[in-house]
Amino acid sequence: MKTMLKSEMRKQGQLAHVKSERDVLAGSDSEWVVSLYYSFQDAHYLYLIMEFLPGGDLMTMLMRYDIFSEDITRFYMAECVLAIEVIHKLGYIHRDIKPDNILIDRKGHIKISDFGLSTGSHRTHDANYYRNLLEKLPSATPGVNADGTRNSINVDAIHLTISNRTQMQTWRKSRRLMAYSTVGTPDYIAPEIFIHTGYGQECDWWSMGAIMYECLVGFAPFASETPRETCNKILAWPETLHFPDDVHVSREAEDLIRRLLTSADQRLGRGGADEIKAHPFFAGVDWDSMREFQAPFVPRLQSITDTSYFPTEELANVPDRPEVSAANAAAADAHAARRADGESDQLAKENLPFIGYTFSRFDHLTRRNAL
Structure with missing residues (x-):
């Protein structure tokens, strides 16, 4: 509820x-x-x-397993493509696609949830959208202050590698807590949402690209210690998007991520989900039978009300809901x-x-x- x-x-x-x-x-x-x-x-x-949906969510799985293989990533990203395609065909933009909102059912397949920030695709975006994040940003243009001078963007605000699992888990836990706050987390938000020029359904494909990066690398592509630093890095994505040297990512996977984490007018998927389905990374995927395949992770449930796959340890730090x-x-x-x-x-x-x-x-x- x-x-x-x-x-x-x-x-x-x-x-x-x-x-x-x-x-x-x-x-x-x-x-x-x-x-x-x-x-x-x-x-x-x-x-x-x-x-x-008793299997928890994708963020909980990432916190448990750190990274996924490319085969497992391909499975979840293919199902995400189909889910986002359904949302777009209904005429909506989700605007908050993130691992926390990708839920796992009892057979291990995904479903998209939390449409609290969704909007109809016929509307321009609300000026108040992510107001709490935007009001502290120096400007809407990457690397440029309100007075027109250049500012420095700290690309190395946080150093996360696969070999540093403690720091990775610390970032994930703080990001999870931020998701419960009124500010939210900007890690998966497309840059055009921050710059008041309007945007379309293609912003959801950016979010999927950020999730795919996290599945393969272990942390979000623009992860930082504060939301402001994350926003700055997203706005300056041409300079801040990079793949760690100690992580192996196939040529096809990196190409797909880079074609999703790019400007809206060049982004794969701007012409529909079929553009993404045709990418070489998804070669061999049977798009019509995804739910008939065995999922790579199937929750082991003790009962139909088993909640063991949902995180509870960080909930102690979540503020109570406002009372009347x-x-x-x-x-x-x-x-x-x-x-x-x-x-x-x-x-x-x-x-x-x-x-x-x-x-x-x-x-x-x-x-x-x-x-």
Whole structure:
């Protein structure tokens, strides 16, 4: 169950994204997208009831195994291609493709989740998107300050190699905690999202390229110790994207990553998923039968409610969700009193953006049984 505080959604300017998330989940009936069963609300919260995928997520797997072989990486990236293709065909941009949002089902196959930052592809991006990250950036142009002078970008802000697993795991744990924060993690965000010039569905393919790099190398391509440093490195990707000397990556894999981690107008996938499917790295992939193949990792479950594949150790450091304040509770009481007195209904006006949020995937079954 995912819960969202209405007042926070209004405060953060996330009303359009809340509706987009509900719509894409309700409108999808794909095996590559997590299933929404119900959505509903009360006076203060929005609720999404979704299917339980017991295998955890791709980030947990990366924390456990450090890196994947190219064959295993090919499997997960091929399934990601199919999942992202479904989202795009529905007319949406996910905008938050990252290992945390790639969930593993009971048979080891992936499904995409968390559409809280998704948007319809017909809309230009919201100026408030990733506002907390952008407001501290020196400029929107790589290496250029607001006054036009050059700044230095610390390419070596963090030194991560396959031989330094302790530092790699430290970065992963801090990145995981950042994912729970209101700021979020920018490690997989395409550069065009940061520079107010608009973007399209191709930004999701950049994210997949960053994930593929992490699967093969062991850390995100622009990993740094702070979100600001990461943003700077993403904006300066032509100078900061490199492959460590002590990591072997095939020519085909490196070529695909470089063709995804590039400018939007040159990025593979800008013309559709078929461009990526045709890349030599995916030679031999049977795109029509991916879910019929044995997954490289199949969770060993003790029961249908087994949660052992979900990380819990870092949750102790995650702040509690915002509670409904006494003022809001008092406002709700006053709202009931005003309705009794026939006065203006301010709370009703505030809830207008959430009209039509309720959804049940099984309504047709209920109606059929009633008949």
